[in-house]
Amino acid sequence: MAMAPARRTTRGGIRKGEALSGWILSAPVLIALFVFLFLPILMTAWVSVSDYNGHGSPLSGKFSFVGADNYVAITSGGGLQEKIFGWSLRNTLWYVVLVVPIVTALSLFLAVIVNGRVLRGRGFFRTAFYFPSVTSSVAIIALWMFLFNASGVVNKMLSWIGIHGPVWFNDPQGIFTALLSGLGLKEAPAALANHGFLGVSWWSWIGGPSWAMTALMLQAIFCTSGTFMLLFIAGLQNLSPEVDEAAIVDGATAWQRFWHVTLPQLKPVLFTVVTLGIIGAWQMFDQVFSSTKGGPGNTTYTLAYRAYSASMIDGYWGQGMAVAFILFGIIILFTILQRFWLRDRPDMPRPPKKTKGVVPS
């Protein structure tokens, strides 16, 4: 840190060969990154523009470049491949839009509670909330299938308050569609039912996640909020109590202190949680793989599962890798966007207007 920058460029004396040592010492990581990260990405990119069919290595020279054919097949033409890709995109989008904010809010809420000084037995609750995160999500899904059975525990509990629960894992109806039909709108307006995007009608796009997907979303929320709670706790414990005390002296209420003092200071943690949440949500795979496998009515296909099923099960390797590559692009795009939204704006601590431009002493 304290080193003068000019020294780095000198090639002689005691610093001689430092650059080489640096390369050598970082080589294992660089090689690992290349072999396990960049190479697979490059291979995926190649397979997605080739006619690879699963026989032998994609680099064996037997396969030819087909341009954007695979991408065209899954995004146009009105065929089944386009339709399933459309459903996968729609389902994953709903999953991200609903799971990420809920998980973030819930884990922050849990962290604040567990971190509070008034709560007795904090250690117990911390462990209890974190426990689902260390349990295998496949094991929890197996449990979920029982809980959300049509005659299972969840529907039994709903029946106590007079609600006739859905057939969760077999019900392709979107929750908003169900809500609207409960309000009397049973038939889709023709404008929405007859037009659509990627082979899926607008009515289906706005219908929300199906009951099956909702059950999977609840499982994800249950499983991941503990991990993020831990990150928030770490963030909360890093905050200096003096700032909070100063706010108390200034007469701020508890809510004001949380909203205007604590939360802005947690922004780096918030960024981490939202980034990890978004990436994890877009990559949602294992729950679908171990339960519904895309059904009912295509409503639990996610992009990651579709990439797997198109290539491994159906033998459309190029199309599967095209889905994977589109997913890769989406994740990068969302991470950049969200970095942009949560960036440190120069006016972020909102200095009073009159002092704007004045360098604080």
Added chain:
Amino acid sequence: MRKNLGKVWGAAAITLAVTLALAGCSKTTPSTTTAPPAPAPSTTAAPTTTAAPTTTGAPTSSAAPLTILFGSSGDAETNAIKAAAAAWTAKSGIPVTVTPATNMDQELAQGFASGKPADVFYISPGALAANADAGNLWAYGDMLPNKADFYPALVADYTYKGKFYAAPKDYGTLQLIINDDLWSKAGLTAADYPKTWDDLHNVAKKLTSGNVTGLVIGGQYERLGAFMVANGSNLMSVDQTKVTATDQSNVDALNFAKSMLADGSMKFAADISTGWGGEAFIKQLCAMTIEGNWISGAMKADAPNVKFTVVPMPASPTTGKQGTLEFSNGWGIAADSPNQQGALSLVEFLTTTEQQIAFAKAFGPTPSLQSGTAQFNSEFPAMKPFADGVAYAQGVPTIKGASTVLGDLNNQLAQLAKSDPAAILASTQTELQALLG
């Protein structure tokens, strides 16, 4: 100086590591290097790694040990296959490794992609076309000495673009399964076993009371298709060159099913929160279901006290004929196997009548050979309708991409009660037609 030496060593080690890593990534090792010289005369020079011509041409031959990859239903199946493989090894002197797969499709695909697949493996008709197109399979069917003995419907399952790829291993057909107690409780006797669809509808109505539904089946083509076959059609022609989904016979078949759904004498398994017809039958939520011979294993395990009878599928009123769907499994041999000759000999051994009867006794599959059926029926008289059904059965479409189309069809069939069968079949027609190109 010492420091520099260390650096040199470090650099050398890293260069070595990079080289190893890259070598590990590239596919340069020819599959024949490990195989000892071929004893049989058929090999000239060609290893089996080239793409297109592997499905024909002379089989590879070597003393290389073989592997069998299969999706096992349980210990009984695994042990039976191990015993059969050991018996063959004793005869041939070629060691065989038997590997039950945990995720068959995926492990098979990984093997093909790596260039070192299992030599012999289970293959389902649904996986045939994609793998045959990719050049993963060796089409050895015509070399089987007992080729003519396999049931024609099964040979059709494993014939793609005119080539017979794999020996059928076993099959199951859909038949009507009846709960004896519920049957007699409704005042019905053996004389009332339905002969036609109308009979079926009538007894289903009689059997429906309380929480018991007359007939519960899976709401999917793989069950409802039996009615289409009985009506004289199916989604595709038998040789799978023509799409016939919109045939009026198919629409009529679905309309019949819809009429049974309408009066509640039939329900789909998912609608009463069960995974398949068998589960509803085990829980005695229905008096009848339409399932294959696999239900007997489930009954033995989960409902040993429920007595049931298997009766043949009722006949269609329009054609007067029975119809059902048949599901089979076969033995595939990899195009990349270094010892195809040995693999073929192993498959011949595994598909002999004696061996198939031994498998039937061990874990219940129906022999795929016509010469095995008589012995199977005398051994398992209760299963006779399943075995006999192959005479009037058809397979499900297996062209590349068909499984996705069937998945989409099943999504729509699940809502059959409130949909128009003709519209459902029209979309399937379009989707299957798109696959034929």
